Amino acid sequence: MGLITAEKYKESLADGRVIYYKGEKVENVATHPDLSVCVDVMALDYQMAEAPETRDLAVAKDPETGDEMSRYYYKPQNAEDLLKAYELIVKATELGDGIIPLAKDIGADALNAINITANIMGNKDFVERINNYRKFLQEKDLATCAAVTCVKGDRVLRPSDPRQANPDFYVRVVDRNKEGIIVRGAKIHITGAAYANEMFVIPCRAMSEADKDYAVSFAIPINTKGVTQVCRPFQSQYSSLEFPVDRPVRTHTDSFVIFDDVFVPWERVFLCGEWNHAATMVYNFAVMHRRTGCAYRIPLTEQIVGAAVAIAEYNGVAGVSHVKDKLTNIIIYLETLKSLAKTACYDFVIRGDIAVPDPIATNMAKYHFAHKYHDVIRDLQDIAGGLLVTAPTYKDYQIPKIHDAMDKYLVGKKGISAENRLRILDFIRRLAKTERETIVLHGEGSPMAERMTILMEAQPVLKNCQKLVEKLAGIER
Amino acid sequence: MGLITAEKYKESLADGRVIYYKGEKVENVATHPDLSVCVDVMALDYQMAEAPETRDLAVAKDPETGDEMSRYYYKPQNAEDLLKAYELIVKATELGDGIIPLAKDIGADALNAINITANIMGNKDFVERINNYRKFLQEKDLATCAAVTCVKGDRVLRPSDPRQANPDFYVRVVDRNKEGIIVRGAKIHITGAAYANEMFVIPCRAMSEADKDYAVSFAIPINTKGVTQVCRPFQSQYSSLEFPVDRPVRTHTDSFVIFDDVFVPWERVFLCGEWNHAATMVYNFAVMHRRTGCAYRIPLTEQIVGAAVAIAEYNGVAGVSHVKDKLTNIIIYLETLKSLAKTACYDFVIRGDIAVPDPIATNMAKYHFAHKYHDVIRDLQDIAGGLLVTAPTYKDYQIPKIHDAMDKYLVGKKGISAENRLRILDFIRRLAKTERETIVLHGEGSPMAERMTILMEAQPVLKNCQKLVEKLAGIER
Amino acid sequence: MGLITAEKYKESLADGRVIYYKGEKVENVATHPDLSVCVDVMALDYQMAEAPETRDLAVAKDPETGDEMSRYYYKPQNAEDLLKAYELIVKATELGDGIIPLAKDIGADALNAINITANIMGNKDFVERINNYRKFLQEKDLATCAAVTCVKGDRVLRPSDPRQANPDFYVRVVDRNKEGIIVRGAKIHITGAAYANEMFVIPCRAMSEADKDYAVSFAIPINTKGVTQVCRPFQSQYSSLEFPVDRPVRTHTDSFVIFDDVFVPWERVFLCGEWNHAATMVYNFAVMHRRTGCAYRIPLTEQIVGAAVAIAEYNGVAGVSHVKDKLTNIIIYLETLKSLAKTACYDFVIRGDIAVPDPIATNMAKYHFAHKYHDVIRDLQDIAGGLLVTAPTYKDYQIPKIHDAMDKYLVGKKGISAENRLRILDFIRRLAKTERETIVLHGEGSPMAERMTILMEAQPVLKNCQKLVEKLAGIER
């Protein structure tokens, strides 16, 4: 009862789920050569609850019963709860060498968003169902994911618009009966779905009345009949061209999830036709999920900082003015992110009885990270120099004659070996992948989504400022 | 004993001080047509301590004696103290229609910087003197200013460098005797010096041993013999071309202060030859003074926000996508400033027994404000439109025939009168003056100074990140 | 016949025109204390045609008759013509100490835009009228201006939209008869209108059929009955606080022009109801007018460059890395402008039989200038330092005691006098006025207008690139 081990989590994955990867059906994600890499990452969350040095951070207690539970599934009430969760995500990501384990983060964001929506609606059924489901997750300690983004078709058109090429671009209810509902559609970009236990589904946009069949939210086990996933491929091993490193590869993968007339029992349905509440749900999910994003990106950004400092030293240019300028840019980037992420916790708001990080600060943190990321990568590549893409490889280094020439000629600053310089360049190449650029932009919502939210949330500030200025300008309205 | 009234402050200024303004010697700053405008601004700080609704913020109690004092002269011990001071500055600036009253802010920054330096040096004499002086200020409730920036001559050369055109570009000790020291030199950009009671003097840079005569800090009354000030002119009335506004002009002026062999008694000397501590003093002053800067700029920035929102509405373009984009930029600018300013308080550090705002966040807040200001002004001018510089004036509006044409033709959005639109344009012209651009850049230190401080203060972060990355890259050193 | 003298131009202005300035009616702009400053600037164009060293540039010959005429009224046929016009504007602006004389520039842009539209329409009447009018201008050598921007009211609404607060926000035809038409409305931002001889009026936007009464273009003498102008005030003398300079003030002023049922004879009407050609006219005007803008801004930008270089030297910081960085930014700003302005000439297009500078390059040049201007000003102010806004004035300099202190203390780099340093700061204050920032943004069209034009004009490029990429990606459509 309560917390489970990493081992038990891994065992739970052999449940008949339907997963495709590189054109083949996967027998068991936990033993698959590539996907097991992701499973190991997710397992870190379970290990944190076991390890004495991280247990305090990872585990919360029910204030009434004293029962232990994963902190992710604890309902946040105040700034302290939010700061704890923030620290937990940061620490977990550090343990993941820059990759957030994600066993419960996004799931918790969806759980809270659903809970807030039910509370705001004041719908007793929904409130009871989501509370029961929260208790279920607390007790079973399951790994969860959240399927949010529908495939959308033509984005300018509403889900129900007859001009859409088909009516299934957004997940929708196609039938309903006493036991539950039948849903159809497809979701995209669903991180961790292939190796979680349960999947939340929530709408990905505001809905109009005509879209009411699309205003649907629920939770189902990953192995539910009719659910098929296709995972995005990735490299699960360091290249043999790189200097060998004694660290596991850390990564996640995203799924394209197809819902082929999937049955969901009523006790797992959290929205079904209440079209005017779809926006509340996705909106609050977005805020909390962006908070998650900002937290996990801090350790990743620290890697960028460290890589820039190291290669500047190794290249012998740490004292050059334009290099110091670029290092200053990078540190400003990191510290702005940290400041906004913490401000979001301090300035929390209460929504539907749950503490939510300040939406303006949260969206600004995510926007900052995304919008300025390419500048930081440019500065890193600038400091690293052309050797980043022209250096001989570890394969060449194994040829004695070439080995000697590399040792002699590829030294930068005296006292730092050529090997170490090449190692840091290997690291930077892994760090500054183009895939990351796109994830940074679009993960947790695109830059434009954050800008729109900032402007919307700032309306009271704008109005107050306008009134102030009108007073100062002698304007009466 | 303790707090004094605004009236008493004004009376105190007729003390024989030597002030020049627009080429003439000023009899009494408190009654001078222009300078009395500044005196009224400074008096706001005294009024806040009198007014019931601001008294709590403006007044602190000695934790031991229970004596009341201006909060500015209270020694900050923790985040709460810093947040209170921050709120006090914000509120005072709001009461000043965007101009900080400054009766004690910069003085307090100097007071604390001197106190920190004395504590760190462990020099009992200096500690005793500055504590006595703090008590003196608490009891007399005097208005203080701080003279920091020397005229510098050739900035690339040290103060004592014989290649300097003369040896007096930095204030220095030219003689000393039993009673005290004689100082000579000149300071520039000294805000409020013409209408304060006391003036702190501290060094404006790190010193080498050869510069030890320049490592000098002290405090003197403004009317001390040998002190001459020349003030920068400004407009003390709204132009007759503008629509009349029933608000006083709010502004400060800066002095060029000449020290012509000025005598300072030993009990007011806080540094005299300890060249290796000059940096500590100016450095800590800079951090605290930049904190002051960031706080007072928030209400000013809110005016920019309000002006942009108002003119966008009045012009009828509030819903246009590029206008919304610019409003979003401006709100991000404001909220980033607020986030960094508050983070600086939460993440305070203790230096020489005094709570100092986090230097990285503080410098980033100042740098952010300065570096992005012109972008915000550009966005404001862009939204305002060309009418900002081509509109007919209030003088024209008083001619009936032209009045009618203006009322008819200069309406933007239906329902907002032409007069109100022209009023907001008048306001924006006053707000977006070129002088402010320069003050934003150079006030409290130029952008480069902040960047250098950020990089220096971030060294521990940089080192930690480098070590982390070296571990991840398999590098052993 | 043909070219006239500056004197004759000035005499021509006492023609009964109705001009208001600072709330008073102006008797004669040529002798008015302020407005005569602008008249002197405009007169420079006439002086150039007289002066031997500029005559070649200022005067063109009719290729058929050999008659001399102002180059402005010459119909451009090729890259060489455009480059000559570009050089003429640059030179004229240099003679105006950075202010373009404007006697014929904007008028010529309107003249050519009308000519192109008539040619494209193939309307013989209009072609004949505009050719006659061109000949008239060539022969009389009159100063012209162009009234383009209507006051607009609610910008989101069309001119004829009944939701507009009144129907006259855009100049429109209110009546017509055998002799001509009657027009009503108001134009804003009309530079030079108070001291030109003739005024072109063209529409300022595309029109729909419902707006056809607003699709009107014509030319009238400035003193036409029913035309009233209100001019924007400016300073016509250097401030007595500044070091005296032996150069005339150079500036223009903009008019708010009211058309109170003004009669225009048919031979001066160039568009009247042909709503679907309004866009052609304003669009081509915009391209040519932006070309004018880019040319005249080059000498202005050279002043920014020179001011930055001078104050960097005087402050003794010319060798500091961040200052060199800022100087590099400023030079890049200048050279990008020059490159785009010249590319626009080389890559000209023929429209309606007239050579028009490449619209993409032209709009990019204007956009570049406007969008980056504030950055350049920021860099200049950064290099200049706080003294820019705190320095004692020339009035103080006249007091012997203060004079000596200023001479001693306000020196930067050894060998450059304090006076010269203060002179350059005076110059920078005049140069970096906030008014200029707004003019740079909105003059010749706002940045958004240029961006929209660039995207529209680039459609063929975009399509070609798309096709190329589809081929490379193996896509058949």
Place this chain on the structure above:
Amino acid sequence: MGLITAEKYKESLADGRVIYYKGEKVENVATHPDLSVCVDVMALDYQMAEAPETRDLAVAKDPETGDEMSRYYYKPQNAEDLLKAYELIVKATELGDGIIPLAKDIGADALNAINITANIMGNKDFVERINNYRKFLQEKDLATCAAVTCVKGDRVLRPSDPRQANPDFYVRVVDRNKEGIIVRGAKIHITGAAYANEMFVIPCRAMSEADKDYAVSFAIPINTKGVTQVCRPFQSQYSSLEFPVDRPVRTHTDSFVIFDDVFVPWERVFLCGEWNHAATMVYNFAVMHRRTGCAYRIPLTEQIVGAAVAIAEYNGVAGVSHVKDKLTNIIIYLETLKSLAKTACYDFVIRGDIAVPDPIATNMAKYHFAHKYHDVIRDLQDIAGGLLVTAPTYKDYQIPKIHDAMDKYLVGKKGISAENRLRILDFIRRLAKTERETIVLHGEGSPMAERMTILMEAQPVLKNCQKLVEKLAGIER
């Protein structure tokens, strides 16, 4: 005599050269599975001289003898020559699907730089040798490369500084005799060296007298004894995860070139100890090589433009305002590059009797391209959306069940198939590789190198502007 065929070029590569790739010695680059890809690219230059439609561009005639030769080896005399060369590079790169063939481009840049230096030195021997060598290249039509960047060691130290870890970080003369010289050292980033015929070697920096052994330039066949190359690995085939495309992979590779006591006969030595001319050589090489860079990046940039336009359409967001904004940014990026590149030709300068593109415009073009590239990539990734990194692959598409779901669900805009959308995303992934980001920054010199050159070359402009401003400010010096 004269031009040779692509076939003959390929045959010439089996000459015993010593090349390592992925840890193995390469038998014949022309038949090696990976390196033959590069050979095919280089061969395009030879094919252009054969193909009727490109022959005119690719072939020049000796003005005296009328002999045909590759245009690359023709000595440019004026703007027209430079524009022709520019067009040739653009066209060649288009034929290379965005990759410049490079058979002679960089070699020609070195050839001309050496020629200019010899002419400026007035050294008859050097002039004769380089003229002979030019004739040799014209007659044999050989493929050339240029080895410029030395491995450098500690970049802050001079080549001869005893604090360098070894004396061979810059290529140097270790011995000399009647027949020639012996050189030692290593060069890095040498594009195309593995499959050219001849290699130019020039210094990569200014030299002091102490460095005179490092002031050495020469040309040698690639297969010269003692020369060893290690090539950077790359992918020579499209991934099986991508939709198959019927286009060859186009790419180059860079070599790490080791000179292990290599003998060079005197007739191939172009600099040997004339340390004060090293800067001239590398500096002029840099200008011309950056010109080459700017030209070949135009077709590459057109691919970015096309990809952005295509995916915007396919995603159905072409009409959304922020997308139009980003497309405008990208088109401005392209057109600025084109404008600067052409301005560089029009405003050419003559150096040592050879026409060189304007150094300011050339360096600005390269800087522009490099500095803004990441912004453009960010905009492209932003428009493309998250599908760029989460989409199922072609392998998945081959499973019928998944195929159907992809066809149904991954459509964006109605009428564009899911396959085509996925194809364009595959293309964007190939286009926006992180390696390209680094090449864009460092290829042809890093951004800082260009900034320094711009500032240096702009000195006359700066001085003129300063003088102008001093005159306007009333300053006499």
